[in-house]
Amino acid sequence: MKKVFVIVGAAGTGKTTVQAYLQAQYQIAKVITHTTRPARAGEVDGVDYYFESPDSFQHLELLEQVEYDHYQYGSSREALERAWQGHPAAVIVLDSQGALTYCQQLGSQVVVIFLTVANPDILVQRLRTRGDNSQAIRSRINSQEFKRDLTLPDQLTDRSYVINNEDWTITRQQLDRLVLRELVD
Ligand SMILES: Nc1nc2c(ncn2[C@@H]2O[C@H](COP(=O)(O)OP(=O)(O)O)[C@@H](O)[C@H]2O)c(=O)[nH]1
Ligand SMILES: Nc1ncnc2c1ncn2[C@@H]1O[C@H](COP(=O)(O)OP(=O)(O)O)[C@@H](O)[C@H]1O
Numbered sequence: 001m002k003k004v005f006v007i008v009g010a011a012g013t014g015k016t017t018v019q020a021y022l023q024a025q026y027q028i029a030k031v032i033t034h035t036t037r038p039a040r041a042g043e044v045d046g047v048d049y050y051f052e053s054p055d056s057f058q059h060l061e062l063l064e065q066v067e068y069d070h071y072q073y074g075s076s077r078e079a080l081e082r083a084w085q086g087h088p089a090a091v092i093v094l095d096s097q098g099a100l101t102y103c104q105q106l107g108s109q110v111v112v113i114f115l116t117v118a119n120p121d122i123l124v125q126r127l128r129t130r131g132d133n134s135q136a137i138r139s140r141i142n143s144q145e146f147k148r149d150l151t152l153p154d155q156l157t158d159r160s161y162v163i164n165n166e167d168w169t170i171t172r173q174q175l176d177r178l179v180l181r182e183l184v185d
Helices: 016-028 052-060 077-084 096-109 121-130 134-142 144-150 168-184
Strands: 003-008 064-068 071-075 088-094 110-116 160-162
Touching: 003 077, 003 096, 003 168, 016 052, 016 064, 016 088, 016 110, 016 168, 052 071, 064 096, 064 144, 077 088, 096 110, 121 134, 134 144, 160 168
Parallel strands: 003 088, 003 110, 110 160
Antiparallel strands: 064 071
C-alpha cells in the first residue's frame, strides 16, 4: 500500500525543510500543489507550487482546497498519483484542514507529521531569515489559519507524529525512525 506523508504546522515550523529532507534522503516524491499566492524570491513555478491566477485556480479539478491567509491553495488526485509512480511514497505539505480531508479520503495511507516549536517568536525570526518581507510576515502571523495551525485539530491527535523542530539533528533522527517504520509496514 502506497503511503503519503502529510506535513502540517504553522508557517516557519519547517514543513518545506522536512519535505526537502524526505525527498533527498528517501527518494520520496513531492506532490506539487496549486496556489494563488505570489511566488517568493527563489520559488519556481512547477517546482515549489503551480502558481495560479484566481481565474485559472477556479478551473482546476482538486481533491481538496482551502483559503489560507487570503490566498487559495489546493491539491489534485492526479498530482498524488504522479508522485506515487516510481517512488516508495509521496510527501505533501498541507494546512490542518487539508490534512483532515486527506485522512478522511485516504485513511491509513496517510501518515501525518505535525511540526511545532515551543515558542512562536522563533517562527517570526525564521520567516525573517527565510527572506519573507515584513508585511507578508505580519499578515501571516495575524491570520486565523496561522493561529489555528499552531495546534493540531482534535481529530488528528491520535494518528499523528508530533515533532518539536528546534534542533535539526534531533528532528532528522525522529524522521529517520518514523520513515523506516512506515515504509516497512
Ligand atoms: N489544504 C491545503 N493546504 C496547502 C496546500 N498547499 C499548501 N498548503 C498550506 O498552505 C499554507 C501556506 O503555505 P505557504 O504560503 O507556502 O506558506 P508557509 O507555510 O509560510 O511556507 C501552509 O500551511 C501549507 O501547508 C494545498 O494544496 N492544500
Ligand atoms: N530545526 C531548525 N532550526 C533552525 N532553522 C530551521 C529549522 N528548520 C527549518 N529552519 C529554517 O526556518 C525557515 C522556515 O522553514 P520552512 O521549512 O520554510 O518552514 P515552513 O515551510 O513550515 O514555513 C527556513 O529558513 C529554514 O531553513
